[in-house]
Amino acid sequence: MPDTYAVAALDAFVAGLPKAELHLHIEGSLEPELMFALAQRNHIALPFADVEAVRAAYDFSNLQDFLDIYYQGANVLQTEEDFYDLAMAYFRRAAADNVRHAEIFFDPQTHTDRGIPYSVVIDGLWRAAQDAQALNLSVSLIHSFLRHLSEDAAFDSLAMAEPYLDRLVGVGLDSSEVGHPPSKFAGVFAKARDMGLMLCCHAGEEGPPEYVYEALDILEIDRIDHGNRSLEDPLLVARIIDEGLTLTVCPLSNHKLCVVPDLDMHPIPAMLKQGLKATINSDDPAYFGGYVNDNFLALTRRGLISKKDCVTLALNSVDGAFLDPDRRDALRAEIKAYAAGR
Template sequence: MSQPQSLDAYIDGLPKAELHLHIEGSLEPELMFELARRNGVSIPFDSVEAVRAAYDFSNLQDFLDIYYAGANVLLTRRDFEDLAFAYFQRAAADNVRHAEIFFDPQTHTDRGVAMETVIEGLWDGMTRAENELGVTSKLILCFLRHLDEAAAFATLEAATPFLDRIVGVGLDSSEVGHPPSKFARVFARAAELGLKRVAHAGEEGPPAYVHEALDLLHIDRMDHGNRSMEDEGLIRRLAGERMTLTVCPLSNLKLCVVKDLKDHPVPEMLRRGLHVTLNSDDPAYFGGYVNANYKQLAAAVGLTREQVTQIARNSFEGSFLSESEKARHLAKIDAYAA
């Protein structure tokens, strides 16, 4: 008689989408060194091991400091293609069938890299992933919230020739002290351009930021949202509106948003009817791609096979795919689960 399949093995084969992935945060130390050599860029580390040792953060800002330093090696269209395709290879190995990836153009344009170089390079990697790996993807332009509104407007303007390549806009970087309201007018302009809207809120920032993202940015999807659990009315609202939350367990642990994965709010989110997904955020820095997030969280909080399957279903339902594309993926999950 065959042994029942382990939950880890079940997760390995489960089709899923990833909705919260910063492509610059998938820059593994090996590729960082390769691109530094290729482009003649000096980096403040003498070995891959030294880079990995530096990936020990106590908060979001510690992480961002090294994140921006690493991004300095990305200069050419080929660099951005290599970065994207390296991520998609890891995603495909985790049975991610669709990914909606963030990129931070200001991190690059402020260094003199053209918007076109960034977008066309990422698009090359995305096209290659679909052709060679069967992984589809969409691109979301994020504004850096520690910069001002004028810089965000300038970035959106610079991106307008490439709107056929961009599905939406997002808001990332240092959350505390930079409320969503700071970017309400930019998001209104993005809506006029027909772009979807997402925003990081309620990771380190208070529940009030989640309210602002909903009421002032009119978001289609919520990135993180952990601290929504501190506001009973907000929990009911998010559940009632079927607002998708793109939760990132290993990121939360690494950045000390939770002290232990056993304390993670996902089980309570599910119990309260929230539309939760699991994602890797910045996997090169936070210790794991999508399947590691599923497996480590499942082990820590005791997720069931049914809950894991529901989370995977949520990932496609919360995506910006067409209804027919969603239905095709959901049918594959149902067939796999059966």
């Protein structure tokens, strides 16, 4: 039987551990309660009778099943205040988990394609990001392209972002992976790089290792989102290690979307053992059953990662963040001081 005291001690250690979160889709933090509140505010009819019916619908067998309900839920986001409330709800949860820095994805096309101006989206998120500083939380925004749409549509979206470049740290690529390889977006990523933005890309979640190669060779990304299937190719693993690239891994998401059949088989331990700069993140926490500390605990309580591993993962999250050196050094020092005192 597990040592109850040891489990409780490690739970407490994770709870207080300073960390960064690098893989969070802000639309995916829309809890059912807020979804209903915003629907009522904006006079939108939902196809669910109540909060329990929404939660019952969160039974996915793959990424596409999830995306179908994800985009449906986003319809309740109509005004700047809606986006502000959405982001602040996440920032409060993140701060409670001792997240010190969050880099959040947002999907402008999900909103602009239904007539919501880009300014409404980013003004709400940006105002919340500023107010998050009072929670001891710094925030960076990442403009994500929807890969099931065309590259021309991504170029149009990037053009909308151009007046707000001072509010963005980078661009990303998400949505349905299989059948939409990174190479499809080579041109728009090159333009984003020329505009001074950092680049990251979902690759190797459901897509094959070849997608990770494309993200590295064609898009020339700075960070790999997910990257689980990289482990199928030892040469790819060696290259990722050699280039010092960070992987933003999402355990509960991987299990909920059947990327891994069982959390006991999650690849985080193998990643750490091989020297990959893995991090733990919550992806779409309202849909996948947990925020960042829940994702840590899903692995610690199974004996898959140790206290030392948790510190490594937290340091990796800071090292992989798109931060200025002074902020990174300060966060690394905070993590090390916390670990030394525990």
